[in-house]
Amino acid sequence: xxxxxxxxxxxxxxxxxxxxxxxxxxxxxxxxxxxxxxxxxxxxxxxxxxxxxxxxxxxxxxxxxxxxxxxxxxxxxxxxxxxxxxxxxxxxxxxxxxxxxxxxxxxxxxxxx
Amino acid sequence: xxxxxxxxxxxxxxxxxxxxxxxxxxxxxxxxxxxxxxxxxxxxxxxxxxxxxxxxxxxxxxxxxxxxxxxxxxxxxxxxxxxxxxxxxxxxxxxxxxxxxxxxxxxxxx
Numbered sequence: 208x209x210x211x212x213x214x215x216x217x218x219x220x221x222x223x224x225x226x227x228x229x230x231x232x233x234x235x236x237x238x239x240x241x242x243x244x245x246x247x248x249x250x251x252x253x254x255x256x257x258x259x260x261x262x263x264x265x266x267x268x269x270x271x272x273x274x275x276x277x278x279x280x281x282x283x284x285x286x287x288x289x290x291x292x293x294x295x296x297x298x299x300x301x302x303x304x305x306x307x308x309x310x311x312x313x314x315x316x317x318x319x320x
Numbered sequence: 321x322x323x324x325x326x327x328x329x330x331x332x333x334x335x336x337x338x339x340x341x342x343x344x345x346x347x348x349x350x351x352x353x354x355x356x357x358x359x360x361x362x363x364x365x366x367x368x369x370x371x372x373x374x375x376x377x378x379x380x381x382x383x384x385x386x387x388x389x390x391x392x393x394x395x396x397x398x399x400x401x402x403x404x405x406x407x408x409x410x411x412x413x414x415x416x417x418x419x420x421x422x423x424x425x426x427x428x429x430x
Contacts, residue, residue, distance in 0.1 A: 239416055250324075251364070251407075251420040258416070266417070297363055307352050307411050309418060311363040 209234035213298050213312040220319055226271075226285040228315050230298030233279065238300040240281040241309060242273055245295040257281060258303070293319045321346045323419035324410050330425040333398045340394040341424045343408030352411040353384055353391050357404045358423065364407055367393075398428045 210233045220226060232238050242254040253266045255273035263273050270289060274282045281298055298312040326343045333339040345353075353370035368375060370391050374383040381394045391410075395402055405423035412419050 241416075248422075250422040253417060256416050295361075301416070307416065307418065308354065308366060308369065310366065314363045316361070 209300070209310065211298060211300055211310060211312040213296075213315055215315060216313065217316045218318070220288050220317065222290055222319055223287050226283070226288055226292070226317070228283040228296055228298075228317075230281040230283075230312055231279055232300045235279070235300070235302070237278060237303045239303055240275060241299040241301075242281065242283050243297040243299065243311075245297060246293070251297065255283070288319045290319050293317055323347060323412050324408055324421040326408050326421035326424050328422055328425060330427050332427050332429055333395075333402075335398055335400060335428055335430050337398050338394065338396050339398055339426060340392060341406070342390045342392045343410075343421050343424075344388075344390045345408075345410045345412065345419070346389070347410075347412035348386075348389060349414070350389075350410045350412045351414040353382075354409040354418075355380075355382055355391075355393050356407040356409055356420075358407055359404050367406070393424075395426070398426075400428050400430065402426060403428045 213230050241256045243251045245251050257263050257275045271285050296315045299309040301309045355367040356364040357367045358364040368377050370382040370384050379396045383392045405425045407423045408421035410419050
C-alpha cells in the first residue's frame with residue numbers, strides 16, 4: 208500500500224528565516240505530487256504540483272518554491288519567510304494518468320513569528 | 321464566483337439523527353467530485369467519490385445533481401465520531417487541479 212510522509216510535523220520560524228519542508232511517498236511510482244496550504248478559516252490553496260522529476264508548476268506567485276529531486280520526493284522551500292506564510296502545509300499525491308483522486312500526508316503546521 | 325461553495329455551519333446534529341448538506345460548483349464542465357473528511361488539525365482523508373448515479377457507503381450517501389450543479393452528502397444514524405469538517409472537492413477542468421470548498425463542519429451532540 209502507499210504511504211506519504213511529511214516532516215517536520217510542526218515548525219516555528221522567525222520572519223526572514225529560510226524554510227525547507229519535505230514530503231516523500233512510498234509504494235507507488237511516478238506519482239503526481241502537490242503542495243497545498245490551508246490558512247486558518249480558509250480552504251486548501253494549491254501552491255505547486257509536479258508530474259515528474261524536475262517538473263514543477265506554480266499556481267500562486269509568492270516567495271515559496273518547490274523542487275522534485277527524486278521521483279517520490281517533493282520539497283517546499285523559502286529563502287525568507289513572511290508572517291503570511293503561516294499555515295498548515297499539506298503534501299498530496301495522485302496516480303499518474305487515469306485518476307485525479309488525491310491522498311494527503313499528515314501535514315506540517317508552520318507558525319512564522 | 322467561487323469554484324466550490326459550502327455553508328460552513330456548524331451543523332449541530334443529535335446523536336442518531338440524520339444530517340445532509342450540499343455543495344455547489346460553478347463550472348458545469350466539472351469532471352470529478354469527491355467528499356473528504358478533515359478532523360481538527362489533521363489532513364483531509366478521502367471519504368468517497370461521487371458518481372453520476374449516486375453512491376452509498378454504509379451510513380454515508382453521496383449524490384450528484386448536474387442540472388443544478390451541486391453534490392450532496394447525507395449521514396444517517398450519526399455517531400459522535402462523525403464530528404469533523406466535510407470538504408467538497410471538484411475537478412473543474414479535467415486536469416490535476418482540484419478545487420476545494422471550505423468545508424461543512426458537523427458536530428454530533430450526545
